[in-house]
Amino acid sequence: MIRRTYLYLLCLFLTEYVICMSEPNIHDPVIVSRIKNKRGVPVFRGTILENESSVQLDQPLQATDADEMGGAKIICGYRTLSAKRSSCPFTVQMIDRKKGTAEIKLKEGQKLNFEKRIRYKFSVVAYDCGEIARESDRAVVYVKVLDVDEFSPKFEKTNLFADLREGKVYDSLVKVQAIDQDESQQYGKICSYEVITPGVPFSVDNEGTVKNTRALYYNEMHSYIIQVVAKDCGGKKSKPISINIRVKEVCKNGWKDFPSAMEYLPQSGAQKIAPNAHLDWCDGCVPEKVSLKMHLATKHIGKGCDRDTYSIASQRKLCGASGESIDLLPSPGVGTGWTKNLPTDDGKESDQIFFFDGKTNAVEVPKASFNHTLHKHFTISTWMKHTFSEDTEAKKKAQKEHILCNSDGDGMDRHHYSMFVHGEKFVFLLRREAEDETDMDVFKPAEWRWHIPQINDNQWHHYAVSVDFPEVRLYIDGMLLIPDTSNEEILDDWPIHNSKKVHFTKLVVGACWQGKENEFGKYFHGYLAGLSILKDKTESERVIRCLNDCKENLEFHALSEMESGTSVSFNSEMTEFSITSHNITEVERLLHEVSYINSRRYPTPGRRNVDMRTSILCKEKETILPLSESYIMVQQSTQPTLTIQGKSNIDASVKDLKAGRRVFEDIGINVDMHIQGDFVDEILDDTNNAVQDDLNNLNYRAKAYKLQKKLEKKLKSQKTVPDDALLLDRCTIKAEPPLDFHVEHMTVPVDIMTQFNMKLESSETNSGLQITNADKMKNYELVLQGVTYVHSNAEMLSSRKFVLSCSSQNGRFISNDFLIKVVAMHQEPVQPVAAHAEKSVQHVQQSQHMNMPVNSMGMVNSSSPNVGMVAIIVVCVGFLMFMIILGVIRIRATHRRTQVVQVEDKLDMEWDNTELNITENPMEKEVFDYEEEVRKPLQDDSDSDDDISSYHDNSDSSGEEEETERKQKMGDLEWDDSTMSI
Known part of the structure; x- marks a missing residue:
């Protein structure tokens, strides 16, 4: 069925094609146009943007054909004709063949440029689809290229300079001029200029004339840097041009180049306040006496000075x-x-x-x-x-x-x-x-x-x-x-x-x-x-x-360089400095040597005002010069982080707790340095409204950035702080819950504090223990490691929590809260031996029944014996016995092959072993020594040195000392087991 359909369609197409081809092509196509020139030639006019591809014609491009049948009546296309000397960048594309409509487009790969060619003229002819195609008469097409705003304005110079005299408003300070590479009147023309620097007293008109909007004065600001942009009529802006406008002052008596502000980096030593200041004296007379007094304001810092590091x-x-x-x-x-x-x-x-x-x-x-x-x-x-x-x-x-x-x-x-x-x-x-x-x-x-x-x-x-x-x-x-x-x-x-x-x-x-x-x-x-x-x-x-020693003050070290007739003096706090001389140049030179210094490692950050009063005596007339004011911004120093580390869980036997258990014996206090927050933002945030004009200075943020980099570089070279650089002044041990003084208390190692002449003091309340006064970190560690916790009724104690925290500089720097838990052990560690295996098991079982589980309140819970724990301990002891017996058998087997017996040398020596339950071969001395070495590792490795020492401190050691003395006297022992029974 499908094949029949295809064959039918193919026959139909071939029939129509033959009929079409056989139709006569009598008429030429005709291009339809409402506009014709004087010679009757159709005319089309169009425009195209230089960055587009389609021509917008003033009327549709269309052709018709009077033939009635076949391809002769169909418009197949258009051809463009142009003068031989130039090629046409346009082509005509068909839209609808039956209607004969088409559009003019830019050929692929072609680009238009308004700045090179604005108009194009070419002809087009239409042709039909007849067997022998017939063409129309030609029509003329005019295409105008429209400009696009391609280029931004440009200034011929990138930097300009201008001077103005203070107190005067100018109609024109400087004229700026920009050009645009666009050729059209619309886009190639500069329409306006604009000052883009905010808050400056300058303006610019559309002709590029820059002027000041108010009178300016040298003591307000010596120079201004403003930026101006040009804008063409299409809205495109140029890159800014910088104009440096310098304010020329009228000669006035007073100090020049006395800085309005300076930043001080902690631990940077002495920093000169006015190294480039000079004094203008506009009167013609020669001064007889010049007096200067500089004052550093520190009364707002602490109790009158930056001295309050510690209490x-x-x-x-x-x-x-x-x-x-x-x-x-x-x-x-x-x-x-x-x-x-x-x-x-x-x-x-x-x-x-x-x-x-x-x-x-x-x-x-x-x-x-x-x-x-x-x-x-x-x-x-x-x-x-x-x-x-x-x-x-x-x-x-x-x-x-x-x-x-x-x-x-x-x-x-x-x-x-x-x-x-x-x-x-x-x-x-x-x-x-x-x-x-x-x-x-x-x-x-x-x-x-x-x-x-x-x-x-x-x-x-x-x-x-x-x-x-x-x-x-x-x-x-x-x-x-x-x-x-x-x-x-x-x-x-x-x-x-x-x-x-x-x-x-x-x-x-x-x-x-x-x-x-x-x-x-x-x-x-x-x-x-x-x-x-x-x-x-x-x-x-x-x-x-x-x-009363002040940690910040003025500093001067040029006494030996003073000329005759010149004197300098300081007040007791070194916050006021005076110079008296008959020579302006000498006063300037000495002023250059005055510095600010803050010897605190962690000074209070903020602003310190500096003012300077000057008077000149000339022809018996004293002239008071304008007050010179500045400030020193002390920056935030690197911040120390105090960290307490150590064991967070401590086991303590009842005997230890009654005698006194050291709970912080392995703690350590470390100091790390870091910068808090963004340094630049801190500088800007600390600056108040009085210095807002300085923030407008473009160099201010750059200076702050340099300071930050300098601080970071210094911090990398000093990652840790010397032990005596930061003194602790308080450590608090908080008991949770509070202490019950009837049964428990805490003590400090007074003997250690006295021995090392420490400056520390302690006080105990039911909240815990507090150690105060500034001292070295190592001394605090030593005292804390010796703090003991005593509980007179430790049988009733389950566990006890303490929180340790330390601080420096009256809470300015605070450590982490270090939590430690003391767990009361209600049974002594078991040390089983082979011959006592059964007895050890019984002892463990009895101990398990006597030491019932302890509840959260520290009381013994007799209603829930831990039977499972007893079973585990019995199994472990049995396995331990097996390993010991196996080891003894293997050692004896080895020594029977290599043993050297020495009996005749010391027959008169005996070992009194009436209390022993194990019978050994008296000839196998080496086996006994080796067994002792074997038994030592069988002890619980989890026992700390302190637990072992605590366990033996209260035991009677006289028997051990006598036995050791006997061994030293007897040397190698031989056993006589005639009195022993197995």
């Missing part, structure tokens, strides 16, 4: 201060509680700071913690920040504000000794107790008043009153105050007489107790920290200076 207690230890000093304002919770209700200020980077409101809050120091009586030798010291009203009338009516006061507890209001602020004076009162009748009516110094400006400046200062009666010395910020009539006043008084009305005294911090009224009064308003008293001796001046 005051730790600083005292590190400075070698006497350990007998009593802290009257201890941090709450360290064995003391009288300061727990005092308001506290920030103390995260240092020690605890207490706030006194001047109205309600004060604390009494318990007599149990400090005996109130003072004698002729002592030192009282404290950190204090205090302010006072500027109102003159208020100063005149100022009340006494007691920092410390020892007064009558009842009956009377006498002050025995006190330290207080009274207006603009710092006052110390010491009323002597009457020693005998002859001393009662003798006037002696009793009150010392110092008029000092530091009292009310609202800044932290350290005050130390050191008494060797009748001499009293006042140290302010570590420096001895030299007394004179302008700053010191001493008042005499009688000694305090004994009174039957008074039965006790009260020592109060922050106010004074009025025993007669039975209330507090004369409250202190301000901040206190580190208030301490050293009794019966005075603190050395070296220690007081050390406690």
